[in-house]
Amino acid sequence: MANDLPLRPPPPLLDDACALFLDVDGTLVGFAEHPSAVALAPDVRAAIARLSDRLDGALALVSGRPLGQLDALFSPLRLPAAGLHGHQLRHADGRSHDAHGDQANADWLRAVREQAERFASSHPGILIEDKGASLALHWRTAPDAAAEVRAFAERHVRGNSGYRLQPGDHVIEFVPIGSDKGRALRMMMQQAPFRGRLPVFIGDDLTDEYGFEAANAQHGWSVLVGERESSAAVFQLPDVDAVHGWLLENAWSSAANPTSTSTSTKKEMHAP
Known part of the structure; x- marks a missing residue:
């Protein structure tokens, strides 16, 4: 509250x-x-x-x-x-x-990371941080890309019951639910x-x-x-x-x- x-x-x-x-x-x-x-x-x-x-x-x-x-x-x-x-x-x-998460969520996050890396390659300044159990997308050096990064994250988390999005300071992160x-x-x-x-x-x-x-x-x-x-x-x-x-x-x-x-x-x- x-x-x-x-x-x-x-x-x-x-x-x-x-x-x-x-x-x-x-x-x-x-x-x-x-x-x-x-x-x-x-x-x-x-x-x-x-x-x-x-x-x-x-x-x-x-x-x-x-x-x-x-x-x-x-x-x-x-x-x-x-x-x-x-x-x-x-x-x-x-x-x-x-x-520990299940293998299905691990495989899903790996696939998201691969897509995120392709996304970042066409958007200079976006940093993909692989933390193992979570994945962070930073746009501190590309502030104009904020809306695109958020849209990418929201699109890819949709339908997955094991992860949520955690917004932060110039970052959005795929975090395990719970x-x-x-x-x-x-x-x-x-x-x-x-x-x-x-x-x-x-x-x-x-x-x-x-x-x-x-x-x-x-x-x-x-x-x-x-x-x-x-x-x-x-x-x-x-x-x-x-x-x-x-x-x-x-x-x-x-x-x-x-x-x-x-x-x-x-x-x-x-x-x-």
């Missing part, structure tokens, strides 16, 4: 009783022409590691990227993570869960060290709305990065740099714990 109230900045200090869920692209790193071109700032990586320790490991990445890409981007950290919009899950104890960031958050919240904590979800894109709604439903809070006309988020940070600043402030503040958080801030952190 969209939040009709004006969004405000999140509380400056994160309560140690929270669990932190972080989107990656558009939240921790800016967008690039190719997904492989991004890099995580070392001080942000260090802040995430420190926050993970402070939260007893209750910090997870929730991304449309596959787990292998997340591990490469955040190396040497190996965090609990949801990849491919929750199709892949890795829990804090290292156990991984990959929701996989979304909200489901990933709910599954992680059932496991230690997340269980019993208040979820905090930070993200920027339409894909993150599922996470916002799931966090709100568990009496946690949600933070939109950037602007959107309608969002389920309760709080807002203006851009990636602001996310970095918030993380760094929390990582190095000695006051960020339940006993030192003011009563007014606690009420704000528990806002629906």
